[in-house]
Amino acid sequence: MNEKFIYLDHNATTPADLRVIEAMRPYFNELYGNPLSLYKFASKSREAVELAREKVAKLLNAEPNEIIFTSGGTEANNVAIKGVAHANLTAVRQVKKRGNHIITSKIEHPAVLKPCKWLESQGFKVTYISVDKYGVIDLDELRDAITDKTILISIMHANNEVGTIEPIEEISRLAKEHNVYFHTDAVQTVGKTSTNVDELGVDLLSLSGHKFYGPKGVGALYIRRGTKLVPFVHGGGHERNLRAGTHNVPGIVGLGKACEIAELEREEAKKLKRLRDKLYQGIMDKIPEVIFPGHPENRLAGTLSICVKYVEGESMLINLDFEGIAVSSGSACASGSLEPSHVLLAMGIPREVAHSSLRFSLGRDNTDEDIDKVLTVFPNIVKKLRKISPFGKHR
Amino acid sequence: MALEYTDKVIEHFRNPRNVGVIENPDGIGKVTSPICGDIMELYIKVKDNIIVDAKFQTFGCAAAVASSSILTEIIIGKPVKEALKITNKRIVKALGGLPKEKLHCSVLAEDGVKSAIEDYLRKAKRR
Ligand SMILES: Cc1ncc(COP(=O)(O)O)c(C=O)c1O
Ligand code: FES
Numbered sequence A: 001m002n003e004k005f006i007y008l009d010h011n012a013t014t015p016a017d018l019r020v021i022e023a024m025r026p027y028f029n030e031l032y033g034n035p036l037s038l039y040k041f042a043s044k045s046r047e048a049v050e051l052a053r054e055k056v057a058k059l060l061n062a063e064p065n066e067i068i069f070t071s072g073g074t075e076a077n078n079v080a081i082k083g084v085a086h087a088n089l090t091a092v093r094q095v096k097k098r099g100n101h102i103i104t105s106k107i108e109h110p111a112v113l114k115p116c117k118w119l120e121s122q123g124f125k126v127t128y129i130s131v132d133k134y135g136v137i138d139l140d141e142l143r144d145a146i147t148d149k150t151i152l153i154s155i156m157h158a159n160n161e162v163g164t165i166e167p168i169e170e171i172s173r174l175a176k177e178h179n180v181y182f183h184t185d186a187v188q189t190v191g192k193t194s195t196n197v198d199e200l201g202v203d204l205l206s207l208s209g210h211k212f213y214g215p216k217g218v219g220a221l222y223i224r225r226g227t228k229l230v231p232f233v234h235g236g237g238h239e240r241n242l243r244a245g246t247h248n249v250p251g252i253v254g255l256g257k258a259c260e261i262a263e264l265e266r267e268e269a270k271k272l273k274r275l276r277d278k279l280y281q282g283i284m285d286k287i288p289e290v291i292f293p294g295h296p297e298n299r300l301a302g303t304l305s306i307c308v309k310y311v312e313g314e315s316m317l318i319n320l321d322f323e324g325i326a327v328s329s330g331s332a333c334a335s336g337s338l339e340p341s342h343v344l345l346a347m348g349i350p351r352e353v354a355h356s357s358l359r360f361s362l363g364r365d366n367t368d369e370d371i372d373k374v375l376t377v378f379p380n381i382v383k384k385l386r387k388i389s390p391f392g393k394h395r
Numbered sequence B: 001m002a003l004e005y006t007d008k009v010i011e012h013f014r015n016p017r018n019v020g021v022i023e024n025p026d027g028i029g030k031v032t033s034p035i036c037g038d039i040m041e042l043y044i045k046v047k048d049n050i051i052v053d054a055k056f057q058t059f060g061c062a063a064a065v066a067s068s069s070i071l072t073e074i075i076i077g078k079p080v081k082e083a084l085k086i087t088n089k090r091i092v093k094a095l096g097g098l099p100k101e102k103l104h105c106s107v108l109a110e111d112g113v114k115s116a117i118e119d120y121l122r123k124a125k126r127r
Helices: A018-024 A040-060 A073-087 A110-121 A139-145 A168-177 A249-264 A268-286 A313-322 A342-346 A368-388 B007-014 B062-075 B080-084 B088-094 B100-126
Strands: A067-070 A101-105 A125-129 A150-154 A181-185 A204-208 A219-223 A303-308 A357-361 B027-032 B039-047 B050-059
Touching: A018 A249, A040 A067, A040 A204, A040 A249, A067 A073, A073 A110, A073 A150, A073 A181, A073 A204, A073 A219, A101 A110, A110 A125, A125 A139, A139 A168, A150 A168, A168 A181, A268 A303, A268 A368, A313 A357, A313 A368, A313 B007, A313 B062, B007 B062, B027 B100, B039 B062, B039 B100, B050 B062, B050 B080, B050 B100, B062 B088, B062 B100, B080 B100, B088 B100
Parallel strands: A101 A125, A101 A150, A150 A181, A181 A204
Antiparallel strands: A067 A219, A204 A219, A303 A357, B027 B039, B039 B050
């Protein structure tokens, strides 16, 4: 069988760093106290949670009391979007402005799109902003969409499928001008690029541990001081009443550690970019009729999204899997769905081409040999599949 | 998505039988799945009302390629009338099953053979 498993799906999830696992270990059965209990033993857990909060805050250049822990990126997005929307309906004082209008984009992760859809069913109005062929938000359309009823803009920092990085600073200027809260889903950028909340100018920012070598099932929401949210998980008074439920102490400790490690590994993006560009160049040279969605420069260092004309995505994915190479076609979260990627369609890519999509996302453990292996087997896979394809007749 | 395909599906996907086109075929079926938009083309050669050869080209997922491949095995040597009765259930059974969300891929193969035979019957009438 295959000598080595080659994992090229780091935008879907990453392996937990050994240092993260070590940091978490004591909090399962040694220091297992409930952080809210009053005896000394439990204070160890409380301190661990607060230390983790400081580490998350440091990575974002935020204050610890501006961070709440959640069960991941999905929940952070839900807390932010529904929290702002509902604060607006209740008697919470000092909300920025009252209204019923939310602005987001057509290329958000379902963890933003679905809460927005749900809010539409609750009487809110949502505008979904278009993107250009690189997946960059149309700023003019965004500017024109803002009304005196707009209460929230939610635009992702980088797209999970194509890696395009959005002009967050520009959007935050628009949001400020119009006194609108601005949330960004930074699940794909935290730990990979700079996510300084003051430079970005955001009021709310979601992150998720498992996308940057932390544990799964834990994430955080940055909430700029003064931002008014109401909770939707009610229970004990955890996390400033914004997210009830006993803390996932080991997970939170692991998340904190992952943030600390991310600061140490800032050079990693350079390596990822070099390997990614090598993969890009190799595919360009060896396979005809491939297109590369995503912004040529403003893009996550490790992400390479491709559409191989005349070949369906899943059939390439399975053939790569036979070779011990793990990639995704479109978005792993959306798979099982038969519609081609909503992100690629929004970028103006024709349906049948969008059906031919594959995403390579590189990470810390990938090597030159991994890329060489892909460049050896992948062109043959495409050649073979194109023979089966009715579109491939002329070659 | 876990790849919950049977060994038979994987085997046909990796080594599809009867891939290609037939020059001067007696019938051609070109069909598109209304569910996912994937495409199959099937060529048949008929002699004395028996399908003597079949070749396909498919743009689709592994289930679609395997369905197309096993379909050609099923129909070669069959009388046209019998081949017309082949349903996707028959194809799924021959493959040892398909995941629920992949059943429509076998329908593509069923549509393909129906369309190819209809084309053959149309042309035969004209002759
Ligand atoms: C952009 C984006 N947002 C949100 C999520 C969901 O995060 P989580 O898996 O932590 O709920 C993901 C991951 O799939 C993502 O890529
Ligand atoms: S998903 Fe389109 S044929 Fe299987």
